[in-house]
Amino acid sequence: MKPLPRALTIAGSDSGGGAGIQADLKTFGALGVYGMSVLTALTAQNTRGVQAVFELPPDFVAAQIDSVLGDIGADAVKTGMLANAAIIEVVAEKMREYRVERLVVDPVMRAKSGDPLLRPEAQEALIRRLFPLAMVVTPNLHEARALVGRELRSREDMREAARIIHGMGPRWVVVKGGHLEGDDRSVDVVFDGRDFYELDAPRVDTVNTHGTGCTFASAIAAGLAKGLAPLEAIRQAKEYLTAVLQASRAFKLGGGAYGPMDHFALGKAEAPARAASG
Numbered sequence: 001m002k003p004l005p006r007a008l009t010i011a012g013s014d015s016g017g018g019a020g021i022q023a024d025l026k027t028f029g030a031l032g033v034y035g036m037s038v039l040t041a042l043t044a045q046n047t048r049g050v051q052a053v054f055e056l057p058p059d060f061v062a063a064q065i066d067s068v069l070g071d072i073g074a075d076a077v078k079t080g081m082l083a084n085a086a087i088i089e090v091v092a093e094k095m096r097e098y099r100v101e102r103l104v105v106d107p108v109m110r111a112k113s114g115d116p117l118l119r120p121e122a123q124e125a126l127i128r129r130l131f132p133l134a135m136v137v138t139p140n141l142h143e144a145r146a147l148v149g150r151e152l153r154s155r156e157d158m159r160e161a162a163r164i165i166h167g168m169g170p171r172w173v174v175v176k177g178g179h180l181e182g183d184d185r186s187v188d189v190v191f192d193g194r195d196f197y198e199l200d201a202p203r204v205d206t207v208n209t210h211g212t213g214c215t216f217a218s219a220i221a222a223g224l225a226k227g228l229a230p231l232e233a234i235r236q237a238k239e240y241l242t243a244v245l246q247a248s249r250a251f252k253l254g255g256g257a258y259g260p261m262d263h264f265a266l267g268k269a270e271a272p273a274r275a276a277s278g
C-alpha cells in the first residue's frame, strides 16, 4: 500500500476558519496530505479582527506533540502562531527530540487586522531556538522588517533581508512580497544561502487574503511531506495559493476588511460562470 504523506501543523486556532490551524488543515486536505494539529493558543477571531486570545500551557503543547509524533509521526511539520517564548522553547525542544528535518517556520507575529499573535519579547526565542532548526522560514514583509530591524521598500531590500535572516540559521528563506505597495505582481524572494530565486505571480485583486501566509507555509509543508525538494515545494505552494486566491474572488464572508479563502474552490471555479451564462 502506498504510504499517505503526513503533515503536522503546530499553530493557533482561528475560530473564523480563515487562518491558523483551520487554514493549515484545509490546505493539507486539498493537497492530498494527512493533516494533524497541535494547538498553541485559541483565538476568538473573525474577519473583523482578533477579539480574544487564550494561550495554552506549554506542557500541554508538549503533550500534544508527544501524542502525535510518538505514535503517528510526520513527514513534515509547520509552525504558525506560537504566542510566547515558553511555547517556542517547548516546540524547539520537541523538534530536536523527534529529529524533525522538514520543518517550515512561519514566523507569525500579527493577524492581517494588526492584532498581535506573538508577544514582542518572544521574537528573540523564535530566532535563537527555532530558526536554526528550520528547513524553510516564510516571513512576510512586516515580519522580515521586525527580524532585521529596518524598513523594506523594494525587491533589493527583500533580498538583503533574506540574506540576513538566512544568517539566523534556516536553510531556505522566503520573504513574501504580498504587502509590497505599488506592485501589480506578487513577488516572493527565495534564498538558500547561495542563490536568489524570485517567485512571480500576478497580484489577485481580492479582499479574501486572510490566511494567505498560513496557507502558503502549509502548502510548502505538504510538498515537503510528499518528498519534493524545498525549491519545488515552495514553487508549487505559490502556484496553489495564487490559484486559490483567484478562485476565491467570487464570495464575501463576514463584515471585516479581509475575508477568508475557499481552499477547495479550485474544482468549483467554473460553476458560478456556468450558472450565470445559462
Ligand SMILES: Nc1ncnc2c1ncn2[C@@H]1O[C@H](COP(=O)(O)OP(=O)(O)O)[C@@H](O)[C@H]1O
Residues within 6 Å of the ligand: 139, 140, 141, 176, 177, 178, 179, 186, 187, 188, 201, 202, 203, 204, 205, 206, 209, 211, 212, 213, 214, 216, 238, 241, 242, 245
Ligand atoms: N493579492 C494577492 N495576490 C496574489 N498573491 C498574494 C496576494 N496577497 C498575498 N499574496 C501571496 O500570498 C503569500 C502570503 O503572503 P503575505 O500575504 O505577504 O503573507 P501573510 O499572510 O503572512 O501576511 C505570498 O506568496 C504572497 O506573495
Ligand SMILES: Cc1ncc(COP(=O)(O)O)c(N)n1
Residues within 6 Å of the ligand: 011, 012, 013, 014, 019, 020, 021, 043, 045, 080, 081, 108, 110, 111, 112, 117, 209, 210, 211, 212, 213, 214, 215
Ligand atoms: C490563529 C492565527 N494564526 C495565524 C494568523 C495569521 O494569518 P495570515 O495567514 O493571514 O498571516 C491568524 N490571523 N490567526
